[in-house]
Amino acid sequence: MTNVGALQITTPSEREIRFERAFSAPRPLVYDAYTRPELVKRWLGAMPGWSWAVCEMDVRVGGAYRWVWKGPDGSEMGMGGTYREVVPGERIVNTEKFDQAWYEGEAVATVVFSERAGKTTVTTSILYVSKEVRDGVLESPAAGGMEMGYQVLDALLASESAS
Amino acid sequence: MNTHGHGQPPAARLDATFAALADPTRRAILARLARGEASVRELAEPFAMSQPAISKHLKVLERAGLISHGRDAQRRPRRLEAKPLAEANKWIERYRQFWELSFGRLDDLLEELKAEQSTQGRTRKSGATKQKGKGR
Numbered sequence: 366m367t368n369v370g371a372l373q374i375t376t377p378s379e380r381e382i383r384f385e386r387a388f389s390a391p392r393p394l395v396y397d398a399y400t401r402p403e404l405v406k407r408w409l410g411a412m413p414g415w416s417w418a419v420c421e422m423d424v425r426v427g428g429a430y431r432w433v434w435k436g437p438d439g440s441e442m443g444m445g446g447t448y449r450e451v452v453p454g455e456r457i458v459n460t461e462k463f464d465q466a467w468y469e470g471e472a473v474a475t476v477v478f479s480e481r482a483g484k485t486t487v488t489t490s491i492l493y494v495s496k497e498v499r500d501g502v503l504e505s506p507a508a509g510g511m512e513m514g515y516q517v518l519d520a521l522l523a524s525e526s527a528s
Numbered sequence: 529m530n531t532h533g534h535g536q537p538p539a540a541r542l543d544a545t546f547a548a549l550a551d552p553t554r555r556a557i558l559a560r561l562a563r564g565e566a567s568v569r570e571l572a573e574p575f576a577m578s579q580p581a582i583s584k585h586l587k588v589l590e591r592a593g594l595i596s597h598g599r600d601a602q603r604r605p606r607r608l609e610a611k612p613l614a615e616a617n618k619w620i621e622r623y624r625q626f627w628e629l630s631f632g633r634l635d636d637l638l639e640e641l642k643a644e645q646s647t648q649g650r651t652r653k654s655g656a657t658k659q660k661g662k663g664r
Contacts, residue, residue, distance in 0.1 A: 370635070372628060386631050390638035394645070398637055408634040 369484060379496040384489040392480035395487060396454045399476065400424045410434045410442075419443070426451055430459065446471065454478065461491070470494030545612045548592035553577070554585050558608060561595060565607040 373385040388395050398404045402422045410417070414437035422430040426448055433443035446460035457476045473492045478485055493499040548554055557571055572582040586606060589595045593612045598605040 372631060384627065388631075388635060388638055390642055394638055394641045395634075398634055398641065404637065404641075408637045409630050 376499070377490065380493050380499045382491050382493075382499060384491075385486060387484050387486045389484050391483060392478050392485045393454055395485040396478050399478075399487070400457070415442075424448060424451055424457070433464075446474075449473070450475075470498065544592040545594065548588050548594055551585065551588075554589055557582075557585060557589065558594060558613070561606060561608040565598060565605040567603040567605050571606065 369387045369389050371386070373383075375383045375385070377383050398408065400422065402420050405422065406417050406420045410432065415434045417433075418435045418441060419431050419433035421432075422428075424430075428451075429445065429447045431443070431445035433441055435441055441464075443464040444461060446462055448457065448459045450456065450458035455478055459474055459476075460471045461474050462471045470493065472494070475490045475492070477488045477490075479488070480486075549558075553575060556575070560566060560571060560574070568579055568582055568586065571586070572579045575582065586595065590597070590606075594609055595606050596609050598607060
């Protein structure tokens with residue numbers, strides 16, 4: 366059971382990271398919001414100051430998608446891939462690669478939509494090419510698991526704000 | 529397409545940074561250097577490692593631009609270089625924010641879609657059953 370609003374991150378197998386998030390809406394609506402570009406553009410990549418540069422999605426097996434955002438400083442962040450499996454309303458499997466990915470190889474994302482009592486849980490499993498790559502991704506503060514950064518970064522920020 | 533400058537393309541620079549950060553000893557070295565510069569001997573002390581082994585780690589960190597060494601010929605103190613780490617963190621921070629903020633916005637969008645649907649009455653079947661993906 367996932368509470369609406371809480372983002373859960375787990376590692377179900379050696380090469381995987383799984384994100385789970387529940388929404389208080391019926392499944393067809395959530396699926397639409399994930400697959401129609403005009404809706405996707407309204408929520409995905411909502412970083413303050415960032416805007417869409419490219420949002421192209423050809424949601425069918427073999428179709429491609431390409432997402433690019435533009436930041437306030439003019440820098441771009443992009444990602445894309447192709448759809449391997451599309452079961453409308455239920456399940457999407459696609460490859461994914463960030464333009465600036467620090468990990469090797471293309472990852473494969475499986476997105477599953479399931480509804481219970483009017484709430485829809487979206488489970489996204491991302492399969493990386495190896496355990497090492499997965500661990501590298503997990504070790505980043507992105508997943509909240511990294512012991513590296515905080516002391517170092519606290520010190521950096523302290524010295525930066527002091528100077 | 530990404531023009532951050534500084535010679536190396538940003539993706540390659542981030543690769544080097546993340547590869548250097550992938551090792552716990554190297555992260556511990558960075559944490560130590562965050563408190564102030566230190567010589568190889570001083571850096572080797574807290575680890576059960578020889579100075580050559582530590583030097584190897586220092587070389588990786590230096591190549592990634594994460595540390596540099598001072599002028600003092602004898603001690604050659606190593607110090608932390610803030611910029612690559614800050615850049616790596618900026619990227620990671622974006623990644624995490626990306627999902628949390630996006631999902632928050634999706635909550636709002638879904639509320640809107642639900643409201644729209646209820647005003648459109650019950651004659652219409654919703655969303656995916658209409659095979660919207662094919663049209664557009």
